[in-house]
Amino acid sequence: MFPAAAKRDGVLPGFRLGLGYTLTYLTLLVLIPLAGMILFTGQMSWGDFWATASSERALASYRVTFGASLGAAAINALFGLIVAWVLVRYPFPGKRFVDALVDLPFALPTAVAGITLATLYAENGWIGQHLAKLGIQVAFTPLGIVVALIFVTLPFVVRTLQPVIEDIEAEVEEAAATLGATRWQTFTRVLLPGIFPAWLTGFTLAFSRAIGEFGSVIFIAGNMPLISEITPLLIISKLEQYDILGATALAVVMLVISFVMLLVINLLQWWAASRHAKSRDGDAPADAADALAIAGGRP
Amino acid sequence: MNKFSSLLLAAGLALATGAHAQSNLLNVSYDVARDVYKDYNPLFEKHWKEKTGETVEIRQSHAGSSKQARAVADGLEADVVTMNQATDVDFLAEKGLVATDYAKRFPDNASPYTSTMVFIVRKGNPKGIKDWNDIAKPGAVQLIIPHPKNTGNGRYSYLAAWGYALKQPGGNDQTAQEFVGNWLKNAPLFGSGGRDATTTFMQRRIGDVLVTFESEAELIAKEFGRGGFEVVYPSLSILAEFPVAIVEKVVDKKGTRELARAYLEYLWSKEGQENAAKNYLRPRDPEVLKKYASAFPPIKTFTIDEMFGGWSKAAATHFKDGGTFDQIYAQK
Numbered sequence: 001m002f003p004a005a006a007k008r009d010g011v012l013p014g015f016r017l018g019l020g021y022t023l024t025y026l027t028l029l030v031l032i033p034l035a036g037m038i039l040f041t042g043q044m045s046w047g048d049f050w051a052t053a054s055s056e057r058a059l060a061s062y063r064v065t066f067g068a069s070l071g072a073a074a075i076n077a078l079f080g081l082i083v084a085w086v087l088v089r090y091p092f093p094g095k096r097f098v099d100a101l102v103d104l105p106f107a108l109p110t111a112v113a114g115i116t117l118a119t120l121y122a123e124n125g126w127i128g129q130h131l132a133k134l135g136i137q138v139a140f141t142p143l144g145i146v147v148a149l150i151f152v153t154l155p156f157v158v159r160t161l162q163p164v165i166e167d168i169e170a171e172v173e174e175a176a177a178t179l180g181a182t183r184w185q186t187f188t189r190v191l192l193p194g195i196f197p198a199w200l201t202g203f204t205l206a207f208s209r210a211i212g213e214f215g216s217v218i219f220i221a222g223n224m225p226l227i228s229e230i231t232p233l234l235i236i237s238k239l240e241q242y243d244i245l246g247a248t249a250l251a252v253v254m255l256v257i258s259f260v261m262l263l264v265i266n267l268l269q270w271w272a273a274s275r276h277a278k279s280r281d282g283d284a285p286a287d288a289a290d291a292l293a294i295a296g297g298r299p
Numbered sequence: 300m301n302k303f304s305s306l307l308l309a310a311g312l313a314l315a316t317g318a319h320a321q322s323n324l325l326n327v328s329y330d331v332a333r334d335v336y337k338d339y340n341p342l343f344e345k346h347w348k349e350k351t352g353e354t355v356e357i358r359q360s361h362a363g364s365s366k367q368a369r370a371v372a373d374g375l376e377a378d379v380v381t382m383n384q385a386t387d388v389d390f391l392a393e394k395g396l397v398a399t400d401y402a403k404r405f406p407d408n409a410s411p412y413t414s415t416m417v418f419i420v421r422k423g424n425p426k427g428i429k430d431w432n433d434i435a436k437p438g439a440v441q442l443i444i445p446h447p448k449n450t451g452n453g454r455y456s457y458l459a460a461w462g463y464a465l466k467q468p469g470g471n472d473q474t475a476q477e478f479v480g481n482w483l484k485n486a487p488l489f490g491s492g493g494r495d496a497t498t499t500f501m502q503r504r505i506g507d508v509l510v511t512f513e514s515e516a517e518l519i520a521k522e523f524g525r526g527g528f529e530v531v532y533p534s535l536s537i538l539a540e541f542p543v544a545i546v547e548k549v550v551d552k553k554g555t556r557e558l559a560r561a562y563l564e565y566l567w568s569k570e571g572q573e574n575a576a577k578n579y580l581r582p583r584d585p586e587v588l589k590k591y592a593s594a595f596p597p598i599k600t601f602t603i604d605e606m607f608g609g610w611s612k613a614a615a616t617h618f619k620d621g622g623t624f625d626q627i628y629a630q631k
Contacts, residue, residue, distance in 0.1 A: 055620065056629060115498070122503035139503075140488040219495060222488030223446050225628040233491075237449045240365045241618060242390050 034255065041248050052249040061231040064142055066257065068230070069210035072149035077203045080157025081195075087158070088165040102158050105151050114219030117148055121220065140222030145230065148220045149210040156209065157202035164198040197273040204265045211258055323356040324558055327377035329364035329387075329451070331493065331515075332541075335412075335578045336381070342570050343562055355558060363492075364451055371396060371546060378550050378559045381543045383451045385603070385610040388542045401544040407583045408604075410540035411566035412575035415600050416459045418531040419500065419509040419516060426507045430533045431463040434508055435482040442482065443499055443506035445490040448618050452493035456510040457624065458613060459537035462606045466535060480627040501527065512539060514579040517594070538600040541580075 041049060052058065087099055105113065121128040121138040128139055138144050168191060176186040214232040221228045231254055238247035328336055340357040347355050360367065360375070368387035371377045372394045380397070382388050388409075391397040402409045420428050426440050427433065434442050447453035457479065464470055464478035490496030493511060500509040501523045508531075516530045543563050550556040565571050572582040576591040588595060607613035617623045 052620070057625065115495075118499075119503055122499075122505060124504050140505075218491040223491060224486075224489060225625075228488075233449070237446070238620075239369070240363075240449045241614065241620075242365070242369075242386075243620070246620065 037248055037255070038252055041245065041252050044245050044249060048245075049249050052246045053253045057225055057229065058231070058234060058250060058253075060226040061229050061234050062253070062257070064145065064228060065211060065231045065254075066261075068142060068145040068149055069207050069213075071146045072153055072210050073203050073207035075146075075150055076153055076157045076206050077199065080154065080202060080206075081161060081199065084158045084161035084165055088162055089170070102155050105154050110152060110213065110215030111219065113151055114148055114216035117151060117216070118144070118220040121147060139220055140228070142221075142228050144220040144222065145217050145228060148216040149213060152213055152216055153206035153209050156205040157199070160198050160202035160205065161195060164195050168194055193272075193276045196276065197269050200265060200269045200272065204262060204269075207265075208258060208262060211254065322353065322555060322558055323358060324378045324555060324562055325358045325360065325376060326379050326381055326562070327360045327367050327371055327375060328381045329367060329383040329541075330361055332381060332383070333359070333361050335575060335580065338578065339566070339571060339574050342574060343565050346565055346568075346570070347558070347561065350561075357562070365390075376549050376553070377546050378553065378555050379543060379545055379563055381541065381563075383539070383541050384454070385540065385542050386614050388544050389611050391544070391546070396546050396548050397544045398547055402542060404545070405543065405563060406567060408540055408602075409542045409544060410583075411543060411563075411571065412541060412580040412582055414512045414514045414539045414541075414580055415536045415598055416455050416510055416533075416539065417513045417516060417536065417598075418533060419511060419519065419528050420507065420531055422527055422529060424529055424531065428508050428531060431460050431482070431535075432467075432478075434485060434510075435460075435478050437481055437484060440485055440508055441487055441506040442485040443488070443490065443496050443509045444486060444511075445493050445496040447483075447489070448624055450490075450492055452496070452511060453489065454614075454618060455512070455537055455539050457617065458603065458607065459510075459533075461617070461623075462537055462601050463533070463535050465606065466601075476623055476627065479623070483627060513581070513595075517579040532596055532598050535599050535601065537606075538602045540602065 044052075083102065087095065087102075118139050120126050121131070121144060123129065123132045123137070123139070125139070128137075131138055136143075138147055172190060173186055176190045181189065212232065214230070214236075217230055218233055221230060221233070223229055223233060231250060235247045235250050238244075238250065326336060326340075336357075336359055340359065344355055344357060347353060360370075360377070362370075364383045364387045367375075368380070368382065368390050371380060371391060380388060380391065385402070388397055388401060392399045392401060398404060405411075418428055418434075420426070428440060434440055444456045445453040447457040460479050460482050461475050464475035465472070467474070467478075487505070488499065490499055493515065496509060497511065497515060497519060499505050501519060513530075519528065543566065545556070545559045545563065550559045566575075567583065569584065569587065572584040572587040573590075576582045576587055576594070579594065581595050582588050582591070603610050603613055607616070615622070
């Protein structure tokens, strides 16, 4: 290649300005508020913090929040992949319209979504009455939380996957077929490695969005202590009682758990991406430690 | 940066005051008070114009009561606050924004109107719900209320049930906690707010009884028609007071003390009281109450002060972390 050119910051100038802007922007909008929050909890003693963060209701709310978010993100990962695939690969009438539908959950105020879903899935609602006959109750149970989160996070997986699937030419599949690959092999060996990193990104975005979701969930959750209370509701509950420190403590716990989970998912993604890159370069499949080292070594 | 923003602010203020050479007042209030004050403000503006010749502009801000109190504490320049619970004004008093004896600065505990908690049941009252104990029978009925810990409406319901249990023969804190525990076991869900609970009950048709403010009953009738429900007045209920106060720090700074005082005092005038009654809130003025007697059947009530020794004590005992509400749910 061209080592001289590679040493430069790039073809376009403005690296320093750009970096400075990026850092300032992120500091103002993300770092300062978060650091302020963590500093604010410094007013609490460790014992108080721990008592608040590990109370029975708080623990139950973490389970509900992270469990429902994982469930919703997983379901969306599966069905989002199908939706993205269909939208990219198959021509059908009204495709643009269906494509536009995917973005609706972004545009709708989440409270509206929550109220609508609660009404639909309530025992006398359009959908809820049929589910009730089967003995399934959705509205005002943890299942309702999952439904609301699926709705709110639907676009993430679809929208991250679409451009990646568009990049895979149909000829690649055909080539695999002519070389004797079965359909399943074509999917797992040829397509999946290419879309896996983007798929994981979509999953992560959906998951992180779901953890913080409040507006739609509280209308369908039922909000029963220990059963269907999400952590953001507990935070609001504490604020309503002017327990601002307690609310911040819960927020910090959520922040830490989210950060750790996102970090793990990101590592997984780096690993997958570098494994994919390596196997494409014709090397033997890299083991995980190797991949992590490569990921860590990247600028 | 700081200099620049203050310059910008000064310029903005100069522009604003230049454009409106009139005094203005900001009333920071709770959510469902929108209608009351929407009707009240023009009445006061007219009254003030007649009395002083001055044109005054009243601005309103509405959101959840506690959220509003926090906003004022954080610097929202409210001249007056009109809240739905004393806790919210007490919080401002603690922060030094409102006089600590605010409740004595106006008549009637500084609450120009009141309401009480009543039951909304399905037409014909098929479950025969007459009083609080009918709701506390295990599994007999489904109760719909907003979250008792997070909403003013829910807290009033909770305390009303508690107070009723205390007043029963042999009633004490232990029996009351048991009673309220049974009562809450009949709640399949907690609404996120008063209006959300109403929607769940009226539109989604979940539950047999909705406990809410008397003033909500009329709004339900307006929204859903009178055909679908009945209002049941229990034998004893709680008196919900809606305290108002002057934000001392702000009126001193803006020089609006006179205006703010007049604005709040006028709530007790015949016009102010009639306006409250028209918005289904019980007026304090006995004559006005008599005039609207058909809308306000007599009901025996107790106040938070009488039964619980004030809001801050009630909140600490029942709704703070580890309070009776948490204890009830920990037992489950």
